[in-house]
Amino acid sequence: MFNPVREQISSYNSLPLTLPHHMQTVETLDQFYKRTNQVIPSELLNHSGNPSHFNVQERRYCSKVSPFNRRDHYKIFLNLGKGKLHMLNEVIEIDQPALVFSNPTVPYSWESTTENQEGYFCLFNDSFISPNFNKGLERICPLFNPGISPICFLTEDAYQRVNGYFLQLIAELKSDYEYKFEVIRSILRLIIHEGIKIQSATLTPVLTESSDRIIPRFLDLLERQFPVDSPENPLKIKSASEFAEQLNIHVNHLNYVIKSHTGKTTTQMISNRVVEEAKTLLKQTDWDVAEIGYCLGFDYPAHFNNYFKKNTGLTPAAFKHQS
Secondary structure, eight states: OOOOOOOOOTTOOOOOSOOOGGGOOEEOHHHHHHHTTOOOOGGGSSOSSOOOOEEEEEOOOOOSBOOOBEESSEEEEEEOSOEEEEOSSOEEEEOSOEEEEEOTTSOBEEEESSSOOOEEEEEEOGGGSOTTTTTTTTTTOTTTOTTSOSEEEOOHHHHHHHHHHHHHHHHHHHSOOTTHHHHHHHHHHHHHHHHHHHHHHHHHHHHHHOSOOHHHHHHHHHHTTOSOOOTTSOOSOOSHHHHHHHHTSOHHHHHHHHHHHHSSOHHHHHHHHHHHHHHHHHHHOOOOHHHHHHHTTOSSHHHHHHHHHHHHSSOHHHHHHOO
């Protein structure tokens, strides 16, 4: 059943710059549960904004071929079933235990080649990730970097460790412990680091041989501004043009690369990160809304209110005081 760790797929390259129109759909969490004939979790029903969600399940059954599209959430599989992972520019065959990381920006489809599909998977969305969860992982983890191969083949020892982590996730999710989701995030990081260790021998060549290293540089520059630790220390780089200037490239080129590789505009990438920081500051500090808006680059509270409501469905004040 187990073979030595395979050398990472040498043919895995950066994603093509464009997606055919019919491949640009995004499967939401609601749609995933409907497609797999499961009850939609209560936190995803009758909600405003983007509620935090995490789930972990056994892989007892997989459809022959899943839809080829992006997802609006992250997924990590411990895959014991044989099959093919269809990517934009290649098909990767999996015939031994493997960790598979699904990045929301990368469309894929899983094709089962045997009826026996075992293992586990967990899924979670951006709202579940705490502000510092992916800090330091943006460039070296396939969960957050679409330029890295999403597959890590496992030795027997690695399989036993990862299998144990998934059993811990299942047990923790069922528990009544008040801080169980913090424990779950810690276990997720252990799984992520297991994959990074496996890929470490080939990670540097993947990054250095890439013809375009703009995305990891952009992400690094974006993350360096967070967390915001004082109202007197507002964001200094806030727009696509300011990021392009710091990266010494034309803003049109930055926009093209970001959009081509992630499906999001540069402004959307910046906006998503600013909104997540705003949520953290609203919940974890005693700063008033005007102070939070100012430190995030808004000169007027009304502009921050409109911006936050547009992205979350709630005003900052309503979000701050919701349970």
